[in-house]
Amino acid sequence: MKRLILLCIGMFWLMLGVKAQPATHVDWQRDLDSLACWLPRLHYNFFTVRSRADFEKGIENWKHQGNNGLSDLQMALKLQQWIATFGDLHTNLNFVPLLDRNRLLPLGLKWMDDGLYIVTAPVGKEDMLGCRLMELNGTPIEVVADSLGTLFSADNEAVRKSMVPNYLCFVQLLEHFGFVSDGKVMFKLASADGRMQLHELTPGSVNPQNLVSFRPEGVALCYRNARTLFSVHYEAADSLLYIQYNKCWSRELEEEYGNREQASRLPSFAALEDSVFATLRHRPVSRLVWDVRFNGGGNSIPGTRLAEKLADFMHQQDVPPRVYVVLGAATFSSAILNALDFKRLLGACWVGEETSGKPNHLGEVRSFTLPTSGLQVQYSTKYFKNVDEEMNTLVPDVKIPMTFDDFRQGIDPVYEWIKKQ
Template structure:
């Protein structure tokens, strides 16, 4: 089944399944559908509720003619299988770290992968100082970043937030403000900000920081989050069901224009063929500029 295209679930085309599952969340834009559907699709309960699965099993049609029947099982990690591409680009290989970087001397590109607006300082401020010690320090990361920028020939900077679902925007804003001052002193450096379907919440605010403070070119896909949005999420537990309820406490207004997404200056989406070959089309486009 790995590497084949899903075309139907039961007797329903996959487009119908997507349409039904999309009623389970607020559809602000196309990107939120692309982000949420892969998370909801594996739920047998949802597929049964909408009538796409029956009797505790689901029938999948692949490539338009191959039919496989799946039954639920205990999801032990040892029994899982995953498609193996030829290689993994940086944005995918290190998508589970909070932040990372790499300097490419031949291309004179400094690549910052910013997967989460979080770190040791944010954890200590908002949660637990004891647990914060196990997290990487964004302050130290920032000092390292500017050391690389000042000590190496850099022609292009990539700030990649396509996997960033948010956190605390303040640390990113402070970094971007400092970077903006650095770029004013080095006008020959081109800056690129990468966004995508998983860019949300505080990462949206940091994207707007780049748009307001720099001449960065925004590349990638439309964001799931909106420029003006509710945030500063808190939660409480219902006393009887013990379910956790999350709610927003602040409205962030970053633009006078009411839009449902941030649309990149240059739209580039990774295809499955790109993924199989280990190609990041965003990075390749930036490298060629």
């Protein structure tokens, strides 16, 4: 169960581990000069949505205004909002080190098809669990989400569903947009039976020992191994081979990048391949599932090679298995490339929900550091063109959303649908 809840909180725990930046003077004029010099030079093409002239004019405006009495965090947030308007989700000014981890809301949130739900709450606030978030300090949560969404390039609704829950726990971000003024946050929630509740939370440091987690009636297969890089499951009763691919990474890739100690703690993709083909050769398989609904990317090459090997294998079979790829809001970057590989090489049926990633997209992210703030700027170094038509998302062939009631009951409607095919 603990693994399930950690997945639901997503980046929340990662952000908890980020220490606040020491209070030092930032020379924003110098940092803006560095941004103006290096971002256009290093980025593959930063000017696909807005022009270089817009960028240069914006830099001059920022330099002319200076920080204008803004704190370093406020300045960084405004710069990130501006960078986001250039349309590359991979390119960001990483403001997270400026956030104070002692000013967090002790919540874990999960955005399902029917709304934003609370899956982790403080001890003593257990009745918040499983409730839908309706308002924050009297503001509809959709309005709050729209404002937080300006901190990244929201190409589609799935991007917002993936990222907003991570940001909403930081009171400083809510203050930046004017939703919080006195540090206190009042939530209006709707319980499962439709009753409205009001709960006030005060930000502070978060101790996991003082949190309670929502406990569903059951745990769907897709959540059981959601914290691992990948896993293989064979369902004999349904002749179904289920491959869950949560990150495009592996022991082999970690070794390739020179980190042998870290590599020893990771699973082997070669072992996954061996398991997949051993099952295909020795057991009846009528359906093969490649689940990338939680996969935010990494390196696409292993997944592509597996799709090629599977295609060779399938061509030798009189009745090859039907292939399904499960998509979701978190499917992004290299996972998009692998979904396209499975469609192109294996004729896979895409099932699930629309993706945050686009089929044609910028990627291969690198970074440089601004000289006085020490903040990193991530940028794209490559453009991946995979389809002729420009699309903002991968649209499933069969759309099957997951509601919170599905999650509560431990049901994966996508898996259940595939079993019936």
